Amino acid sequence: MVVVSQPVLENFANIKTCKPTSNIFTEIPTVDLSDPDAKTLIVEACKEFGFFKLINHGVPMEFMDRLEADAMKFFNLPQPEKEKSGPPNPFGYGNKKIGPNGDVGWVEYLLFSTNPELFSQNGKFIIPGISESFWCFVNEYVSAVRNMACEVLEIIADELGIRPRNILSRLLRDEKSDSCFRLNHYPPCPELQALRGRNLIGFGDHTDPQIISIVRSNNTSGLQIALKDGTWVSVPSDHSSFFINVGDSLQVLTNGRFRSVRHRVLADGLNSRISMIFFGGPPLTEKITPLSSIMEQGEESLYNEFTWYDYKKSSYKTRLSDNRLGLFEK
Ligand SMILES: C=C1C[C@]23C[C@@]1(O)CC[C@H]2[C@@]12CC[C@H](O)[C@@](C)(C(=O)O1)[C@H]2[C@@H]3C(=O)O
Ligand SMILES: O=C(O)CCC(=O)C(=O)O
Numbered sequence: 224m225v226v227v228s229q230p231v232l233e234n235f236a237n238i239k240t241c242k243p244t245s246n247i248f249t250e251i252p253t254v255d256l257s258d259p260d261a262k263t264l265i266v267e268a269c270k271e272f273g274f275f276k277l278i279n280h281g282v283p284m285e286f287m288d289r290l291e292a293d294a295m296k297f298f299n300l301p302q303p304e305k306e307k308s309g310p311p312n313p314f315g316y317g318n319k320k321i322g323p324n325g326d327v328g329w330v331e332y333l334l335f336s337t338n339p340e341l342f343s344q345n346g347k348f349i350i351p352g353i354s355e356s357f358w359c360f361v362n363e364y365v366s367a368v369r370n371m372a373c374e375v376l377e378i379i380a381d382e383l384g385i386r387p388r389n390i391l392s393r394l395l396r397d398e399k400s401d402s403c404f405r406l407n408h409y410p411p412c413p414e415l416q417a418l419r420g421r422n423l424i425g426f427g428d429h430t431d432p433q434i435i436s437i438v439r440s441n442n443t444s445g446l447q448i449a450l451k452d453g454t455w456v457s458v459p460s461d462h463s464s465f466f467i468n469v470g471d472s473l474q475v476l477t478n479g480r481f482r483s484v485r486h487r488v489l490a491d492g493l494n495s496r497i498s499m500i501f502f503g504g505p506p507l508t509e510k511i512t513p514l515s516s517i518m519e520q521g522e523e524s525l526y527n528e529f530t531w532y533d534y535k536k537s538s539y540k541t542r543l544s545d546n547r548l549g550l551f552e553k
């Protein structure tokens with residue numbers, strides 16, 4: 224990776240670029256949630272890729288369309304209007320700067336907590352400048368996607384022999400669940416040609432710290448995942464499906480059986496990309512440790528014991544591409 228030279232492309236100051244990859248992930252594991260074989264396919268995909276595509280998921284298309292339209296309305300506001308909802312701390316509107324430690328990308332975003340106490344107060348949305356309708360559409364979408372994420376986690380529990388089967392899903396349903404929701408807007412970048420064949424990074428490579436992330440985007444591609452051998456592959460977009468990422472916490476809860484997927488987003492030269500991601504996280508006090516019901520006799524945890532609070536605190540001191548889990552490996 225290189226940093227774009229100054230002052231030629233001042234707009235892109237500090238935004239990284241990467242070599243173009245021609246690998247399209249054509250064999251992307253695709254799971255039909257209504258298929259009786261879904262459980263085997265989900266578990267295989269989580270072990271091999273930490274990633275799969277979900278179809279027939281039961282989340283109404285109107286929920287996605289309504290939210291996407293309101294999100295676009297927000298991102299089309301004049302810059303000073305949007306800035307009324309920022310800076311992110313970590314919740315709120317952010318532009319180019321990702322997290323507190325100097326990461327930047329060709330992206331603007333809104334980050335919300337889904338914890339009711341941090342989402343709204345006295346019937347008012349906690350982030351200023353967000354309309355009532357926008358707030359309702361976020362709520363409607365997040366509730367439906369959370370339910371679907373819980374169904375996936377229960378299927379995983381069944382297939383791995385984890386008892387009780389709601390041991391993972393209850394972490395997302397808990398009223399103190401530290402889940403969050405992100406709307407990302409990657410504006411088109413017509414100046415891309417000036418980068419002489421390199422790609423501009425929209426959202427730099429990273430793994431998600433939570434248990435599970437549910438990604439939905441419009442029909443502009445850009446998402447890439449890293450395979451086990453480190454090769455980057457492009458995920459063809461599909462606006463009616465969800466893409467599911469295993470997060471660091473699920474890697475630990477399964478004692479490394481599942482793999483937390485490294486992913487990134489590249490900017491597009493012509494089209495705007497909108498993505499909506501639900502990050503399913505546990506309550507802050509929850510211990511993130513391998514589930515006893517999957518451990519074989521004599522098997523030891525690969526990780527030192529920590530709570531979600533410890534992990535989150537440590538994560539916010541890291542740069543996006545750091546190996547955050549490495550700090551907790553035995
Ligand atoms: C650079 C950072 C942004 C991030 C917090 C962090 O310090 C490291 C993890 C990042 C990440 C990646 C997944 C999600 O988008 C996110 C909300 C999260 O929980 O961890 C972001 C954080 C962020 O943007 O605040
Ligand atoms: O925008 C996307 O598709 C993915 C973004 C992402 O990985 C994140 O917000 O953590």
Ligand SMILES: [Fe+2]
Nearest residue numbers: 429430431486
């Ligand atoms: Fe991510």
